[in-house]
Amino acid sequence: MKKIIIGDNIVKSFGEGDEKHNALDGVSIQIDEGEFVSVMGPSGSGKSTLMFALSGMDGLDGGRVAFDGRDLTALKENEYADIRRTSMGFIFQQPTFLKNLNILDNIMLPSMRDNRKNVAEITERARALMKRVGIAELEQRDITQVSGGQLQRAGICRALMSYPQIIFGDEPTGALNSKSAEEIMDILSEINSEGTSVMLVTHDAKIAARTERIMFMRDGKIVSELLLQKFSGTDIDDRMKRVAARMREIGV
Numbered sequence: 001m002k003k004i005i006i007g008d009n010i011v012k013s014f015g016e017g018d019e020k021h022n023a024l025d026g027v028s029i030q031i032d033e034g035e036f037v038s039v040m041g042p043s044g045s046g047k048s049t050l051m052f053a054l055s056g057m058d059g060l061d062g063g064r065v066a067f068d069g070r071d072l073t074a075l076k077e078n079e080y081a082d083i084r085r086t087s088m089g090f091i092f093q094q095p096t097f098l099k100n101l102n103i104l105d106n107i108m109l110p111s112m113r114d115n116r117k118n119v120a121e122i123t124e125r126a127r128a129l130m131k132r133v134g135i136a137e138l139e140q141r142d143i144t145q146v147s148g149g150q151l152q153r154a155g156i157c158r159a160l161m162s163y164p165q166i167i168f169g170d171e172p173t174g175a176l177n178s179k180s181a182e183e184i185m186d187i188l189s190e191i192n193s194e195g196t197s198v199m200l201v202t203h204d205a206k207i208a209a210r211t212e213r214i215m216f217m218r219d220g221k222i223v224s225e226l227l228l229q230k231f232s233g234t235d236i237d238d239r240m241k242r243v244a245a246r247m248r249e250i251g252v
């Protein structure tokens with residue numbers, strides 16, 4: 001299986017002198033094209049730092065990252081930023097939308113920087129995505145006039161605008177009630193089934209149990225991996241039991 005991301009012995013430290021510590025302490029990770037993975041672990045174990053390191057949002061202090069066969073650590077920051085903008089999508093716990101723009105314009109905004117595309121094309125893509133995730137009727141609304149789940153759907157639309165090869169999600173369901181969280185996971189599963197890789201960082205065992213491979217972190221290292229199959233929508237209780245058992249076993 002082709003790897004979309006390969007991280008090799010990644011080291012990332014914060015602080016100086018006595019305060020210096022490794023948030024990532026030699027992490028190696030590989031994600032297959034089309035795979036749906038998650039990263040769990042206690043607060044401060046390095047999950048978000050790993051996501052930032054793999055996506056190039058943060059520089060490394062050691063190790064390498066390759067994306068789609070290209071060694072990203074050898075690239076200049078602007079080349080890296082280009083790959084991030086065109087081939088990676090990001091969703092966060094709270095989408096960072098601008099208050100003075102409506103939902104449609106917020107979704108379109110990052111794509112407007114790409115002068116190879118025209119506004120009509122960008123608008124058409126945004127509207128198609130909004131329809132697909134069930135928020136077509138909300139395009140003129142302010143970001144304060146929609147629910148958290150609807151706002152996250154808009155966040156997914158924005159992340160998908162550039163047809164990314166991978167979606168990175170840092171606690172994308174963390175601010176949502178369980179029904180909205182499940183709906184967001186249904187959307188991500190559907191996107192994944194069409195071939196887009198997805199990597200989620202989550203505290204929530206129920207969310208992780210819907211992914212096909214879970215990596216558990218502690219103290220800046222991946223300490224265990226649980227291989228599940230792709231989620232068919234039926235066996236969540238059994239999957240959650242397996243996640244809970246592994247968490248007990250490794251003490252995270």
Ligand SMILES: Nc1ncnc2c1ncn2[C@@H]1O[C@H](COP(=O)(O)OP(=O)(O)OP(=O)(O)O)[C@@H](O)[C@H]1O
Pocket residue numbers: 014015023041042043044045046047048049050
């Ligand atoms: N910008 C930063 N400056 C200094 N220390 C940082 C920075 N970002 C992360 N850290 C430290 O690196 C370690 C890992 O943080 P990280 O946010 O990756 O953990 P996490 O597992 O995602 O935690 P959480 O679940 O609470 O979000 C922590 O000790 C954190 O304090």
